[in-house]
Amino acid sequence: MIEASRIHLLIRNEDVVTEQYTEVRDPGRLTDVVGFVAKGNAGHVDQAVRAADEAYQSWRKTSLHERLSLLLKAAEWLEQEASVLATIVSRENGMVYSTSRAEITLAVNAIRGTVELAESFFRASRVEDEHGWVSVEKQPIGVIAAIVPWNAPIILTMQKLAPALAAGNTLVFKPSPFAAMGVSIALKQIAALFPSGVINVVHGDGDVGAALTTHFLVRKISFTGGGATAKHVMKAAAESLKNVHFELGGNxxxxxxxxxxxxxxxxxxxxxxxxxxxxxxxxxxxxxxxxxxxxxxxxxxxxxxxxxxxxxxxxxxxxxxxxxxxxxxxxxxxxxxxxxxxxxxxxxxxxxxxxxxxxxxxxxxxxxxxxxxxxxxxxxxxxxxxxxxxxxxxxxxxxxxxxxxxxxxxxxxxxxxxxxxxxxxxxxxxxxxxxxxxxxxxxxxxKYMPFGGVKQSGIGRENSEVGLAEFIEYHAIHLHKTT
Incomplete structure (x- = not known):
């Protein structure tokens, strides 16, 4: 049974209780309180990022087969709990139930689609001649800060989670304060399938976002939201030359x-x-x-x-x-x-x-x-x-x-x-x-269409093999043959 009344932070697969909780009201019935979500701070961000970095040292060495197997279990859990999660999401962001339910089906398909593409994507390419060979290999980046919006929280979270984990990265999520409940419940249950610290969740406002985007152990920021916020994130990332991925607005x-x-x-x-x-x-x-x-x-x-x-x-x-x-x-x-x-x-x-x-x-x-x-x-x-x-x-x-x-x-x-x-x-x-x-x-x-925009609608892509490429670094190894 999913309990939605009180949502805590999630660090090292454990609930973290905070001093403050934000009240969540139903946008279609404002007199109804849906639940309460913990407010974190910069200290919590530091704990979560360090947990993710610690987990990364072993998770990156986990076999691709095992990583993909765990992702399929995550998809299976989402599929089983779809109706309950859809009800929670509709109560916190106002979407009609059929739309929220369809969103979770899309999230399940996004995970499974990533798994299907991953095996061929992560295969190293190698070319050789009489003088030597070059192998171009794909390595994880490290700790990924994932900031997700309120309008489609489950699918937009899974579009980051699946390729990031498949590649061997670890994650610290910051859900939108306006729709944090359903996605946090999902992340907690999915995190339990993975080693401690691979998936972490910190809630909060701008101060939490700033602490996350400037943390020295975060290697990349994947943000879905508005252009004005993206500009602040990009400035913060510049201080330590973090890579960024933005899926922004459109007209x-x-x-x-x-x-x-x-x-x-x-x-x-x-x-x-x-x-x-x-x-x-x-x-x-x-x-x-x-x-x-x-x-x-x-x-x-x-x-x-x-x-x-x-x-x-x-x-x-x-x-x-x-x-x-x-x-x-x-x-x-x-x-x-x-x-x-x-x-x-x-x-x-x-x-x-x-x-x-x-x-x-x-x-x-x-x-x-x-x-x-x-x-x-x-x-x-x-x-x-x-x-x-x-x-x-x-x-x-x-x-x-x-x-x-x-x-x-x-x-x-x-x-x-x-x-x-x-x-x-x-x-x-x-x-x-x-x-x-x-x-x-x-x-x-x-499955195959890179999702993202040009000009001020974003940087980078999600979905398809192009989306997987957002969460890797290329490592070229060149052997010189001796004569």
Missing amino acids: DPTIVLDDANVDDILPKIIGGVFRRSGQVCFAIKRIYVPHAKYDSFFRKMCEWVDEFKIGHGLDENSTFGPLINRQQFQYVTGLIDRIKHSPAKIVELGKKLDPGNWNNGYYLQPAVVRDVEPDQEIVVCEQFGPVIPLIPYRTDEEVIRMANQTEYGLGSSIWSPDLERALRIAREIEAGMTTINGYGQLHLGH
């Missing part, structure tokens, strides 16, 4: 070409916009529509969006949950207010399942915005909420230029039955990932 464009069948593609596009109430780094955040189809696209999109049922994440009738916290709620409502005071037209849609509880949570109706300027705030920002702008265009060249006119470059999507044309445009988009006639990744994509 992902969707381009609907003039030959696309709107009725066929709209359900997929809407899913890409409003999943997790728009709180996804690679969510569709702006839609470019041919001028001739603009009015009909807007009308049909509003009809679809109006079918959302907004309510608590654990209400089985809900298809749309609340935002995570007051800060995000105020940010998005501020955007909406500024749109209403501009020439643009915004339509707020969806059905409230429990109007009496509306003000007891961070609920917002999904909104569609039309008649926006290409450089208007809602178009160029990362809204991270359920508000989507529609922008008209006339030519392929114009839409490519507008899509690239941003400092973000995470994901993107093109919609057209003309695959050659769609592929040509996709190759012109400045992004780490582009999908054609779909949003997100199929099973093949999750």
Whole structure:
């Protein structure tokens, strides 16, 4: 039985009780206290990092077979406890249960996919001639500081954990204070499968983050979150020349070409916009529509969006949950207010399942915005909420230029039955990932598609063999043959 009421730190596979605990409230029912999470300090960070460094000395020598075997056991445990974990996650971050449940399935697949790729990835390459040979071998880095966000905590944690441990590194995790419970429970149970100190967890605010990112024994920082925080992390890492991996925000464009069948593609596009109430780094955040189809696209999109049922994440009738916290709620409502005071037209849609509880949570109706300027705030920002702008265009060249006119470059999507044309445009988009006639990744994509962005959307990649490469150092050995 999983106990979720009180979450401690985890160092050397043991709970560490602290003097302070932060109250966690359900964002869909603010009067409900979900539990309490320990607040650590710099001293706790030092203990956790030293535990990880001590464990690293032997863990790095553990055979690849044994490391991968333990990861498969971790995936099996996650699979068995998925429904319980999904309930906890939905109560702390507001996501509808089906989304949280699907997230854990993705996490299981991420671990198993890493295991499947690891054996061939870690095979040393060797070339030889009559004068000598060169062997290029892949070695672990050391202690990895892993900082994960609140919107999809389980999958985003496992996308760091699996390749890092497969490579022979050890980990100190700092979960987001806004969704630390479910992922910490998972990490505690998974840590018990591994040697003491291989996986550690320290909770806290900025002071804990600063202590972790500046600790002299941390060799790499893997951070998923916002660009502003990433800049602070990068500055901290520079003091000791730590390597960094960043998966940051996006302002992902969707381009609907003039030959696309709107009725066929709209359900997929809407899913890409409003999943997790728009709180996804690679969510569709702006839609470019041919001028001739603009009015009909807007009308049909509003009809679809109006079918959302907004309510608590654990209400089985809900298809749309609340935002995570007051800060995000105020940010998005501020955007909406500024749109209403501009020439643009915004339509707020969806059905409230429990109007009496509306003000007891961070609920917002999904909104569609039309008649926006290409450089208007809602178009160029990362809204991270359920508000989507529609922008008209006339030519392929114009839409490519507008899509690239941003400092973000995470994901993107093109919609057209003309695959050659769609592929040509996709190759012109400045992004780490582009999908054609779909949003997100199929099973093949999750396993083989490097996940990450360009420009200010990140540094490095997760998933695939490229993601494994984030957690290794190359060691070249060159033998000179004697004559």
